[in-house]
Amino acid sequence: MLWLSEHMLFAxxxxxxxxxxxxxxxxxxxxxxxxxxxLAVSGVLGLIASFKIFLAPETGxxxxxxxxxFFPVFQLDLxxxxxxxxxxxxxxxxxxxxxxxxxxxxxxxxxxxxxxLVAAFVLGMQIVILxxxxxxxxxxxxxxxxxxxxxxxxxxxxxxxxxALLYLIMTHxxxxxxxxxxxxxxxxxxxxxxxxLASMAxxxxxxxxxxxxxxxxxxxxxxxxxxxxxxxxxxxHPAAPSHISAFMSGVMLKVSIYGFLRVLLFILPxxxxxxxxxxxxxGLLSALFGVLYAVVDRDFKRTLAFSSIENIGLIFTMxxxxxxxxxxxxxxxxxxxxxxxxFFAISHAIFKTGLFLVSGVVVRAVHSRNLEKMGGLAKPLxxxxxxxxxxxxxxxxxxxxxxxxxxxxFFQGLLQNVSSTSVLVSAVLIxxxxxxxxxxxxxxxxxxxxxxxxxxxxxxxxxxxxxHELPSSGELFSxxxxxxxxxxLGLYAPTVLTLIGGGAMTAxxxxxxxxxxxxxxxxxxxxxxxxxxxxxxxxxLTSRVKHEREYHGWDCGQPIDASMEYTATAFSAPIRFFFxxxxxxxxxIATQPVVASNPWIVSHTSTLNMRSIWMDFGYxxxxxxxxxxxxxxxxVQSGNIRFYLFLIxxxxxxxxxxxx
Amino acid sequence: xxxxxxxxxxxxxxxxxxPFVSGLVVWFKARFQxxxxxxxxxxxxxxxxxxxxxxxxxxSRSWVFRLVPFMVLGVAVFLALTLPLVFSDSGISQVDLFVxxxxxxxxxxxxxxxxxxxxxxxxxxxxxxxxxxxxxxEPAVLTTFAAFATVAESxxxxxxxxQGMSAWSHPALLLSFGALIxxxxxxxxxxxxxxxxxxxxxxxxxxxxVLEYSGPYLAMLEYASSIKLTVFLLxxxxxxxxxxxxxxxxxxxGLAVGGVLATVVVGxxxxxxxxxxxxxxxxxxxxxxxxIAFFLALFGLILTLVV
Numbered sequence: 026m027l028w029l030s031e032h033m034l035f036a037x038x039x040x041x042x043x044x045x046x047x048x049x050x051x052x053x054x055x056x057x058x059x060x061x062x063x064l065a066v067s068g069v070l071g072l073i074a075s076f077k078i079f080l081a082p083e084t085g086x087x088x089x090x091x092x093x094x095f096f097p098v099f100q101l102d103l104x105x106x107x108x109x110x111x112x113x114x115x116x117x118x119x120x121x122x123x124x125x126x127x128x129x130x131x132x133x134x135x136x137x138x139x140x141x142l143v144a145a146f147v148l149g150m151q152i153v154i155l156x157x158x159x160x161x162x163x164x165x166x167x168x169x170x171x172x173x174x175x176x177x178x179x180x181x182x183x184x185x186x187x188x189a190l191l192y193l194i195m196t197h198x199x200x201x202x203x204x205x206x207x208x209x210x211x212x213x214x215x216x217x218x219x220x221x222l223a224s225m226a227x228x229x230x231x232x233x234x235x236x237x238x239x240x241x242x243x244x245x246x247x248x249x250x251x252x253x254x255x256x257x258x259x260x261x262h263p264a265a266p267s268h269i270s271a272f273m274s275g276v277m278l279k280v281s282i283y284g285f286l287r288v289l290l291f292i293l294p295x296x297x298x299x300x301x302x303x304x305x306x307x308g309l310l311s312a313l314f315g316v317l318y319a320v321v322d323r324d325f326k327r328t329l330a331f332s333s334i335e336n337i338g339l340i341f342t343m344x345x346x347x348x349x350x351x352x353x354x355x356x357x358x359x360x361x362x363x364x365x366x367x368f369f370a371i372s373h374a375i376f377k378t379g380l381f382l383v384s385g386v387v388v389r390a391v392h393s394r395n396l397e398k399m400g401g402l403a404k405p406l407x408x409x410x411x412x413x414x415x416x417x418x419x420x421x422x423x424x425x426x427x428x429x430x431x432x433x434x435f436f437q438g439l440l441q442n443v444s445s446t447s448v449l450v451s452a453v454l455i456x457x458x459x460x461x462x463x464x465x466x467x468x469x470x471x472x473x474x475x476x477x478x479x480x481x482x483x484x485x486x487x488x489x490x491x492x493h494e495l496p497s498s499g500e501l502f503s504x505x506x507x508x509x510x511x512x513x514l515g516l517y518a519p520t521v522l523t524l525i526g527g528g529a530m531t532a533x534x535x536x537x538x539x540x541x542x543x544x545x546x547x548x549x550x551x552x553x554x555x556x557x558x559x560x561x562x563x564x565x566l567t568s569r570v571k572h573e574r575e576y577h578g579w580d581c582g583q584p585i586d587a588s589m590e591y592t593a594t595a596f597s598a599p600i601r602f603f604f605x606x607x608x609x610x611x612x613x614i615a616t617q618p619v620v621a622s623n624p625w626i627v628s629h630t631s632t633l634n635m636r637s638i639w640m641d642f643g644y645x646x647x648x649x650x651x652x653x654x655x656x657x658x659x660x661v662q663s664g665n666i667r668f669y670l671f672l673i674x675x676x677x678x679x680x681x682x683x684x685x
Numbered sequence: 686x687x688x689x690x691x692x693x694x695x696x697x698x699x700x701x702x703x704p705f706v707s708g709l710v711v712w713f714k715a716r717f718q719x720x721x722x723x724x725x726x727x728x729x730x731x732x733x734x735x736x737x738x739x740x741x742x743x744x745s746r747s748w749v750f751r752l753v754p755f756m757v758l759g760v761a762v763f764l765a766l767t768l769p770l771v772f773s774d775s776g777i778s779q780v781d782l783f784v785x786x787x788x789x790x791x792x793x794x795x796x797x798x799x800x801x802x803x804x805x806x807x808x809x810x811x812x813x814x815x816x817x818x819x820x821x822x823e824p825a826v827l828t829t830f831a832a833f834a835t836v837a838e839s840x841x842x843x844x845x846x847x848q849g850m851s852a853w854s855h856p857a858l859l860l861s862f863g864a865l866i867x868x869x870x871x872x873x874x875x876x877x878x879x880x881x882x883x884x885x886x887x888x889x890x891x892x893x894x895v896l897e898y899s900g901p902y903l904a905m906l907e908y909a910s911s912i913k914l915t916v917f918l919l920x921x922x923x924x925x926x927x928x929x930x931x932x933x934x935x936x937x938x939g940l941a942v943g944g945v946l947a948t949v950v951v952g953x954x955x956x957x958x959x960x961x962x963x964x965x966x967x968x969x970x971x972x973x974x975x976x977i978a979f980f981l982a983l984f985g986l987i988l989t990l991v992v
Contacts, residue, residue, distance in 0.1 A: 401804075403747035410747070423794065424787040433783050440831055440840065444990050451990055459828060459983055466790075466823030470816050473794055477812070482804035483745045542840050545779050552777065553788070556766060557759030560905070564755070568901040573740035578805040578897055591801065591809025599817040603972040 033074040034101060037113070038151055040067035044120075045144030048137050058124060060140040064147065065120040071113030071151070078106040079524040098218075099155040104290070107367060107525050108276075108283040109154045111374045114510075115276045116147050118503040119268040122382050125497035126268060129389055134179050134266060142179070146172035146272060150280050158218045159207035162284070166203065170196045170248075173277060176269045177261045188260035195247055195257040203244035203284070206237045210292070223292045234293065238300050241293075242307075245285035249278050250334045251341060252311040253639045258334060259318070263326035263394060267385025270326060274333045275378030279370050282340055286367075289348065298352040305345025305457065311338030312464045314639075317608060319471035320600045321635060323593045324394045326384050328475050329377070332420060335468060336373045339461065340366050343435055346457060350442070353450055361438030361539050364527035369431035371521070372419070372514055376428060379416040379507025380475075383409075386500055387479055390492045396475070396593035401484035405492045409501060410480045412508040417476040419511040421469040425550040427514025427521075430537060432465065434530060437539035467600070474596055483587040518546050594633065610635055687933050688774070694938065695771040698945060699919070700762070703911040704728040706918065706949045711882075713957025728911070732904050740900030745804035753799030754898065754905040760792035761912035769847030770919040771941050773928040776847065781840040782830035786823065789872065792909075793819035800894030811893025814968060818878060818890065821975040822871045825864060828982035832861040835989045846920050849927030857992035861985030862924055867978040869917040873910065876959060877966040878974065890968075915949060918956075922948030 044063035050056045082103040101109060123143070127136060145168055152165030174196065178189035210226055210233070211217045217225070226234065247254035262270045289296065315335030322328045343366035350358035384394075386409060391399050403410035419426035436458070443454045484490040496504070514521060519531040532538035536545045564570075578585060601610055611634040619626045661672075708725030715722025743750070768785070769776040793815060800812035834840040836855050837848070852862040871878045874891035883889065895906045922944075929940040966974060 401745070401747075403749060403802075407748060410749075414749070418791070418794070421790075421794070422787075423791050424784055429787055436783055436827075437840065440834055443831070443986075444835055455983070455986060455990075458831060459824065459979075462824040462827040463979075465827075466820040469790055469794060469823065470820040473797055473816055477798055477801040481747060481749055481798060481802040482809075541838070542781060543779070544781060544784070548777070548779050549784055552767060552780075553759065553763055556762040557755050559762055560755050560758045564901055564905065568736045568904075573742055573900065575744050576741050578743040578745055578803050579807070580805075585805060587804070589806045590804055591806065591813055596801075596809065596813045596816070599813060599969070599971075600820070602969060603817070603821070 033070050033077070034099075034155070037067045037070040037074060038148065038155075040064070040070060041116075041144055041148045041151060043067075045141040045148070048140030048144060050137075052137055054128065054131075057127065057136050057140060060144070061120040061124040064144060065117045067147070068113040068116035068120065071116070072110055074101065075106040075110035075113060078103055079110075082526060098158055098161055099152075100157045101155055103526050104287070105154045105283070107371070108279055109151065111279055111371065112147065112150050112154065112276050115272060115374065115378050118378060118382070118506055119143075119271055121499045122271075122385070122503035123268045125499040126385055126389075127266070129494060130266065139176070139179050139266070142172045142176050143269070143272070146176060146269075146277075150276060153280055154283060157220075158216070159204075159211065159222065160215045163200070163204055163207070166200055166284075169277065169280070170200060173261075173265075173269070173273060176273075177265045179266060179269070180264070182264075185264040188257070188264040192257040192261040195254065199244040199247035199254070201244075202240040202247075206240035206244060206288075209233060209240070210237050219287070219292055226293055235300075238293065238296060241285065241288050242304065245281045245288070246307065246341070248281035249285070249337045249341070250311070251307050251337060252314045252334065253643055255311065255315075255334050256637070256639055256644055259322075259327050259330040262330035262333070262381075263324060267326075267381055267388065270329075270384070271378040271381035274330065274381055275374045278333060278337055279374050282337070282344075282366075282370055286344065289344075290363075295351060296348055298349060301345050301348035301352055302453070303345075304341055305349060305453070308338045308341030308343075308345050309457065309460045311335065312342060313338070313460060314607075316464045316467040316471060317600070317604055318635075318637075320467055320474065321597045321608060321610070323396050323635075325387060325396055325399070325475065325479060326381070326394050328396070328471060329380050329384060332380075332468070332471055333373075333377055335464060335471075336369075336377070336420075339432075339464065340370050340373070342457060342461060343369065346435075346439070346454070349453060353447065355442050355445070355450070357540060358438045358442045360527075360529055361434055364522065364525075364530055365431055365435040365438065367525060368434065368518075368522065368527065369428060371525075372427035372431055372511060375507055375511045375514060376416050376419045376426075379412070379504055379511070380420060382500070382504050382507065383413045383416065386494075386496045386504070389494050390489070391479075391486065392488045393486070396478045398486035399479040399484075399489050400482050400486075400587065400590070401480075401489055402492065403480040406480075406496060409496050409504065412501075412504045413480060414476055415508040415512060416504075417472040419508075419515075421472040422465055423469065425512075425515045425546060425553060427511050427518060430515055430518040430544075430546060432461075433544065434537065434539050435461075437542050441540040441542070470597070470600060474593060478593045478596060482590050485587050485590065485592070515546055516550060608635075609638055691772045691775040691933070692766065694942075695775045696762070696765050698771055698942060699765040699915055700912065702946070702949060703908065703915045704732055706915045706953055707907075707911040709950065709953035710914075710956050710960075713954050714882075714961055717957055717961035732908060735899075735904040735907070736901050738900045740902060742899075743803045743805075743897045746802050746897075749798050750802040750897075751902075753795045753802075754902040754909075756795040757792050757799075758905045758909040758912075760788050760795075761909040761916070763788060764916045765912055767842070768916060768920065769843045769923070769928075770916060771928075771945055772937075773847045773849065773930065774843065776843050778841050778843045780842055782834055782842060782845070783827070783840065785842055786826050786830060789826065790819060790823055792913075796891075796894050796906075799898070800896075803897035805897060807893045807896050811890050811896070814890045815894055818871055818971065818975075821972065822868060822978065825975065825978040825982045826868055826872075828979065828986055829861050829864045829868060832858065832864075832982065832986040832989045835986065846923045847928065849930075851924050851927060853925075855989075857989045858924070858985065860981055860988055862921075864978050864982040864985055865921065865924070867974070867981065869921060870959075871974070871978070873914045873917055875914075875956065877963055878971070880965050918949055918952035919945060922952060 040063050044060045048060035149165045149169030156162040174193045178185040250258040312335050315331050315338050319328050319331035343362050347359050347362035388394050419428050422428045422432050439454050439458050445451050519537050522530050532543045536543045614631045616627045708728035712722045712725045767777040767780040797812040797816045800808040833845045837845045852858050879890040
């Protein structure tokens with residue numbers, strides 16, 4: 026027992042590995058269950074270990090010290106513990122969820138390999154967070170990337186394989202960039218640790234720093250799903266099984282934010298104004314495009330994926346503002362923005378995990394990811410829909426949930442520094458504020474669409490009408506815990522901030538404070554609840570409760586059915602129209618006469634093409650160019666053996682010339 | 686103690702006069718249009734009658750449908766409780782502009798959910814439109830509030846709307862004040878955003894969403910929109926003339942209550958005049974209105990920094 030408490034982290038990693046080994050032992054459901062139990066135990070141990078650090082931040086936990094010759098290879102400090110606790114929490118929830126969720130998909134997925142890959146995926150993320158050296162970091166990163174690549178195509182359909190290959194390319198370009206960044210900074214040596222790297226970074230010339238910054242930004246940004254490197258994300262998230270999407274969106278994106286912040290905060294020297302403006306610009310771009318596509322998309326899981334891009338964009342915006350503030354000397358804003366970004370990342374991990382877990386149940390019930398085929402699920406799944414409602418409201422950053430207070434801190438920080446003496450600072454902060462509030466408004470739209478179109482009104486398809494697969498207790502538990510956690514994160518925001526080292530942002534144990542502004546989350550909650558209860562009592566006193574009868578909705582004189590309801594496409598039509606210059610959706614209505622002689626009897630076909638301008642104007646031309654170049658290169662392969670021998674000879678000469 | 690008394694006076698007063706304000710707007714409109722007009726007190730009678738009626742509930746609804754009236758009216762009561770509407774220091778100082786904007790959005794969200802849950806084409810149409818308006822007015826709301834907060838050097842609603850800061854004393858706020866008027870019209874479903882008087886499908890937004898509600902629930906939703914209108918008129922009034930200062934005695938209370946009544950009468954008059962003199966905008970031109978509101982708010986914010 027004593028050994029366990031001292032080596033909690035090691036035990037956590039061990040149980041994660043054990044989960045993988047157990048999963049591979051056989052196809053029986055028993056091994057599946059044991060594997061999930063082991064993963065859950067690993068998560069619980071990880072949570073305890075992280076909390077030990079939250080409570081005593083100065084004592085970082087180190088593991089495998091006896092094997093480390095010169096410096097700690099694996100170490101958990103306070104900053105890592107924040108993200109380690111997220112990985113652990115999501116592992117527990119996904120393990121509980123997967124225990125029953127995957128039983129419905131025994132035919133589709135190969136459970137042993139799926140579970141083993143999940144274990145490898147989690148292990149990779151744990152190693153990334155724990156590692157203190159570039160080598161360990163990259164090893165964990167690759168394990169995470171490769172495992173998630175296989176997980177994306179676990180249903181082995183054509184679409185999934187395509188999505189997975191796109192993901193593989195993007196993630197490896199990113200990993201290569203990060204590796205190059207580390208090597209460049211360490212002047213070719215892999216066997217350094219982060220603190221040595223930091224001291225080396227202080228003496229290298231500025232062009233090296235700029236190159237490294239660019240490489241890291243691309244590497245971590247592409248993994249996090251920053252526009253325009255995001256193209257893999259809306260394909261990969263929907264293709265993966267839902268609890269894997271929860272892992273990928275809930276924590277894998279956070280791990281890349283962790284990596285980016287680790288590099289910026291602990292390794293690179295303070296970046297300048299222009300570098301921080303680059304981060305800020307890409308963050309705002311991602312937030313805007315992410316939310317617009319989230320509003321107009323009709324696929325349940327793609328909407329969530331785009332919403333993740335938006336949230337990641339917001340987090341990068343906060344990071345950009347933080348470093349911008351520090352480069353122009355606004356220390357207060359720097360602290361607020363960096364704490365807000367971490368706090369928002371925590372809330373995003375919770376609500377997005379919850380929403381992807383929700384998507385699993387919904388998609389299984391309706392047998393489709395298409396929002397147009399959903400509807401009416403709140404009646405067969407009442408408790409589930411309550412949790413979903415809470416998570417959707419939290420994802421829209423509405424009070425009194427955790428995400429609202431993350432944005433609140435950020436807005437307060439912006440506003441209190443907006444009247445700066447420098448025009449540049451004022452302009453940047455106002456521009457950021459204006460765009461972030463625009464994104465915030467649209468995010469509400471996206472989340473309302475997601476919840477209302479899937480849960481409310483009459484079912485729009487036969488599958489939605491007869492729901493056979495009700496959520497099991499394990500699935501309900503995981504979704505419910507997410508809903509409860511995001512609620513508690515709002516209510517106990519000051520406590521959480523104190524734990525994660527943002528104690529400067531709390532005025533008292535119950536109050537958040539940024540500069541001159543203080544807010545008490547619990548007071549807001551009680552006032553809201555009190556008002557609603559007051560209304561409830563008033564209604565009881567003034568009118569009879571039982572005085573009601575049930576009847577069909579107002580039907581204009583002919584029976585209404587689900588085909589007359591608003592669809593997801595119709596619901597988001599105004600936004601599609603208002604933002605048509607950005608979205609560039611292609612709408613075509615073709616009219617074909619049914620009877621040649623009569624111009625009035627015609628059949629209409631309407632197509633609405635949601636294009637991705639990044640694919641159409643960015644990736645597709647580049648891909649075509651590369652294929653074209655490859656065509657040209659192919660001409661070299663004439664089939665003439667003497668020419669090939671010449672090529673080999675030339676290569677040897679060239680190599681020798683370079684090497685000597 | 687005084688704080689509790691002022692709070693009670695404020696809540697009771699605002700909740701009491703809210704139906705009167707709605708009635709007054711309709712009455713002023715009728716007079717402007719050359720009609721006799723129903724008594725402004727008719728709304729009380731209508732609300733009480735609706736409250737006693739049998740409630741017909743749609744067979745397609747889920748639990749959300751029943752929650753909506755409570756949330757929407759709850760938020761309206763929250764507004765009446767927390768904002769400094771009657772006295773300069775009534776309300777809750779902890780509530781700030783972002784909470785206010787968030788709570789307003791929360792109320793819109795629930796209205797939209799209620800509109801969609803009824804499963805009729807009307808409800809969906811109203812919901813889609815309302816959600817678009819709410820999503821696009823949100824940036825204007827927050828930016829306008831930011832301008833006020835910059836001038837007041839605080840984000841607490843009490844210090845912004847209660848402490849006698851007016852568009853006259855701070856000319857830099859004129860643009861933001863204009864934006865706030867546009868926001869008031871949009872948030873309360875008035876001309877030129879929405880036509881509160883008709884049930885014509887081309888024009889309606891708010892009425893389409895509450896179409897399936899009847900009986901007590903309808904009364905609650907109508908009452909909530911009255912309260913919201915009253916609250917917004919009082920906030921605008923706060924920015925035009927200052928609240929009476931002085932010790933807490935019958936004199937101050939009388940002045941404050943008189944000020945509130947004068948504000949709502951003038952506000953209803955102005956609203957009636959506006960609604961009789963302009964036409965409703967086509968819905969698909971609404972982005973122009975929203976852009977004007979947003980950029981007005983943005984320039985207002987810049988102006989407060991420059992001046």
